[in-house]
Amino acid sequence: MCTAREKEAISAYFKLLEKKGAKSGMLYKRSLFLDQFIPLLKNQPLERSSYSKAIERIIKTIPADIWHDSLNTAREFYPFWMQDIKSIAAFSRQGGFDIQPLKWQPQPTSLKVLTDALKTAKFDATESRHLSAYKQALMDKGANQQLLDNRLNLAKILLLQLKGSPTDDARIYRVAVDVTLPLFKIDENKQLFLLVIREFYQYWIDNPDNNLGSDQGIEVTFID
Structure with a gap:
């Protein structure tokens, strides 16, 4: 049963979505x-930690084909649950509410399949440029060879997931991340993947001037 706080958060969240033009079908799914x-x-x-733990629990119970929609809803709802009016306003200004979600998703796979694919994977000129800039x-920053190999392999896994995507904006990146993240079952590896995708994002959008690790323009997940 919802508490008064949660009912208020849900009401405010749906009112904002409706104001932005969300259709009834989208509201129902959320x-x-x-x-x-x-x-x-x-x-x-x-x-934040309490919210992240709740996401960890629920993501294990839902089908892979709705991981992105579920994580996206959790991402949007978070500032309402936190009663953070400033963050809600900033999130809204930055287009953080996905009223017209993309239909594209990577094909269902497993971490083993993706890891094995790295042995023979080929990357086009743009992808190679992004990887080289990140490397x-x-x-x-003084990274040793093992660190380089680990982080570049994780960036390559994300690029494999992004192959065939119809566009190259932040929403596509979020979809690929949201669908890939739950494939990592070991928490340490999951944390490293989160670090890499935040670092790699600026190189993927050809905007390295924001510096290594900057996640300006994208909030990919609330699972810390």
Whole structure:
């Protein structure tokens, strides 16, 4: 059962979505997710870690083909649950509410399949340029060979997931990340993947001037 705080957060969230033009079908899908998600937040402190743990729990129970939609709803709902009016306003200004979601998703796969594919994977000129720029930035920071190999392989896994995508904006990147992240079952590897995708994003959009590790323009997940 929802508490008054959660009911207020849900009401404010859906009012904003409706104001932005969200259709009834989209609102219904989000409500289905929140019906499952909200009970996991019951009596939890208003902390990012509590929210992240709830996401970790629910993502294990839902089909892979709705991982992105579910994580996207959780991402959007977070500032409402936190009662953070400034973040809601900033998120709204930056186009953070996905009213017209992309239909594209990477094909269903496993981490083993993706890892095995790295042995023979070929990357086009643009992808290779992004990888080279990321590698150089890591080397400039003093990365050793093992660190380079690990991080570049994770960036390559994401690029494999992005192959065939219809565009190259932040939304596509988020879709690929959201679909790939739950494939990592070991928490340490999941954390490293999150670090890499935040670092690599600026090189993927050809905007390395924001510096290594900057995640300006993209909030990919709330699973820390």
